[in-house]
Amino acid sequence: xxxxxxxxxxxSEAESLLLQISLGCSHNKCTYCAMYDHPDQGFRIKKWDTIxxxxxxxxSWSRQHRxxxxxxxxxxxxxxxxxxFLVKVLTLLQEKIPTVRxxxxxxxxxxxxxxxxxxxxxxxxxxxGIVYHGVESGDDEVLRQVNKGSTAAEAIExxxxxxxxxxRHSVMVMLGLAGHLKSRQxxxxxxxxxxxxxxxxxxxxxxxxxxxxxxxxQAERDEFQLPDPxxxxxxxxxxxxxxQFTRCRFHSNHAxxxxxxxxxxxxxxxxxxxxxxxxxxxxxxxxxxxEYLRGL
Ligand code: SF4
Numbered sequence: 001x002x003x004x005x006x007x008x009x010x011x012s013e014a015e016s017l018l019l020q021i022s023l024g025c026s027h028n029k030c031t032y033c034a035m036y037d038h039p040d041q042g043f044r045i046k047k048w049d050t051i052x053x054x055x056x057x058x059x060s061w062s063r064q065h066r067x068x069x070x071x072x073x074x075x076x077x078x079x080x081x082x083x084x085f086l087v088k089v090l091t092l093l094q095e096k097i098p099t100v101r102x103x104x105x106x107x108x109x110x111x112x113x114x115x116x117x118x119x120x121x122x123x124x125x126x127x128x129g130i131v132y133h134g135v136e137s138g139d140d141e142v143l144r145q146v147n148k149g150s151t152a153a154e155a156i157e158x159x160x161x162x163x164x165x166x167x168r169h170s171v172m173v174m175l176g177l178a179g180h181l182k183s184r185q186x187x188x189x190x191x192x193x194x195x196x197x198x199x200x201x202x203x204x205x206x207x208x209x210x211x212x213x214x215x216x217x218q219a220e221r222d223e224f225q226l227p228d229p230x231x232x233x234x235x236x237x238x239x240x241x242x243x244q245f246t247r248c249r250f251h252s253n254h255a256x257x258x259x260x261x262x263x264x265x266x267x268x269x270x271x272x273x274x275x276x277x278x279x280x281x282x283x284x285x286x287x288x289x290x291e292y293l294r295g296l
Contacts (some may be wrong), residue, residue: 001057002050008035009072010132010170010203010269011138011254016070017058017097021051021089027110029147030136031214032207033052036076045081051089059096067099079107079131083119090126102129109133109150112158120165130201133158138193139186142178152193159197170201173239175232175252177207180225187235187259191242201249204239206232206256229288230280231259236261237276240269258288281289 024043062068066084135155160170178186209216218224253260279287
């Protein structure tokens with residue numbers, strides 16, 4: 001497979017074929033993000049011949065070894081690629097690897113809202129099943145500060161559009177993204193936006209300061225103070241307490257998180273709040289994941 005630069009995928013796509021159809025992220029301006037800083041990863045669509053060869057190679061592997069059921073289309077926000085191109089990729093996948101049941105992709109409000117309901121429905125017909133969307137915060141002030149490139153209202157609108165098309169929506173939010181001073185404001189607004197979006201999957205990640213990013217530099221200049229682990233857990237507590245979901249698989253078990261939780265909400269709300277209260281009351285570092293086990 002032709003993989004250029006570091007390949008990122010959601011944890012739930014661990015078993016998927018990772019098909020890189022574009023390089024980098026078309027936005028690439030979020031102040032906390034260092035995902036696509038490889039010199040070769042200025043945003044571009046990969047050559048069709050390369051993608052077609054990768055699909056052929058995967059089809060042959062699928063026939064000889066184990067049927068491929070899931071595919072994840074990389075990189076950053078591949079949903080922003082032109083509709084015709086995505087249709088061409090999904091059509092060839094179906095033709096060459098008929099065992100594929102679900103295709104996943106990263107998208108954000110900018111890329112989702114560029115598609116019409118008919119276009120999203122067309123992608124769904126061709127086995128696109130889930131869109132992973134970094135919403136990060138429900139607070140427009142925070143979104144502006146981190147240069148997210150979209151608003152809370154746009155994220156909500158994109159959730160409705162995906163639901164209408166029958167596509168699953170997996171939403172990521174970031175604990176600590178507003179810094180210490182706006183921590184509560186960020187958590188409350190994030191609970192509100194999650195309620196309005198009502199996605200079936202949510203992942204709460206912990207903001208990590210990565211050298212080379214604008215957010216890291218702000219922290220070095222003391223213009224941004226990351227909440228401590230207890231502050232992060234307070235945010236998580238507010239989000240779990242205040243979000244209202246129809247039915248949501250809620251994870252805070254990303255490598256970056258201090259206290260791994262995997263919940264069905266609303267069913268597990270009381271249990272999770274009791275656990276968080278206990279950990280917050282004890283204030284004992286032994287209850288948290290050791291730093292050396294935390295990653296990005
Ligand atoms: S949209 Fe995602 S990949 Fe692109 S810069 Fe922001 S966080 Fe990074």
